[in-house]
Amino acid sequence: MQCHGHVSDPELVTAVSSCPCSAETTRATHAWRLAQLRVVKHATEHPLPKAAEYVLRALADGDSFEDPTDELCGLRARRYVDGDGEAWRITLLGRRYLLALDEPRYTSAVYVNTVDVPTRTAQVVVLGWHMEREVTVLADQLAAAAELELGELPGCYLEAKVNVGAADPDDLVLTRIQVPAPITEDYVAVRPVWLRDGGAR
Known part of the structure; x- marks a missing residue:
């Protein structure tokens, strides 16, 4: 995903390798997002x-x-x-x-609003963080977890572990992304009873 990976002329690879987009320290670039993901997974999983x-x-x-x-x-x-x-x-x-x-991490629903295929990024709403604000994430990360093509992601709900205490949307890091279990007819049938009685127990 770094810039030099998109250059076909070997003579230009060295020059393009110095592009800020290829630096883990350049905030909000693909390289930076991948580094954040790698580090957080390292800390939380191994x-x-x-x-x-x-x-x-x-x-x-x-x-x-x-x-x-x-x-x-x-x-x-x-x-x-x-x-x-x-x-x-x-x-x-x-x-x-x-x-x-x-930092604490919690399971949150994640709704995929849009996917920009050329840049391979997705705009999602992390419901446990904010009900409306969009967050930019790497679309390939979502697609791999959901086993979907990029074009199939918009409109999907996913689950992920998220550091919902982050103030800046770019600081949200989604890990353990998965497709949520389907809501069964039994769940839909009993949910109104729970709400009527003062909430699910």
Whole structure:
């Protein structure tokens, strides 16, 4: 999805590789969204060992630390830290990892409004975050989870784990996306009774 992946002339690949769209640090680009997704999934599904987390938190807080197991090398490979020797620094991805460890994530319904096929992005409404505001997400992420073509996504309801406490829509990261279980006739039949009696129990 990075710019150099759309260049057919090998001589131009090097030049296009420096495009900001190909940088994980350029907010709201495909590369940035993919990096956010990778980091959040890492934190929530396969987190770092405690020793590595300790080093990362120490860097984030500006505390001194010891690293007898050389966790910094692994953290640098993941681009969570940069530098060397006495000048190690936590990166934005490293801070995003720590935030993902700490922020609550909830299951929310997600409604797909539109899909822009040329840019491979989708405008969705994350109902657990806001009932009307649209959120831009990667359409391929939705299509793969729903096992649908991009053109079949508009009008679909999905479920996802979402950090609904985020203030900026670009900071919402959807994981564990799936097609919700169908509502059965029995559920539709009994739901009005529950509401009449003061809510579902």
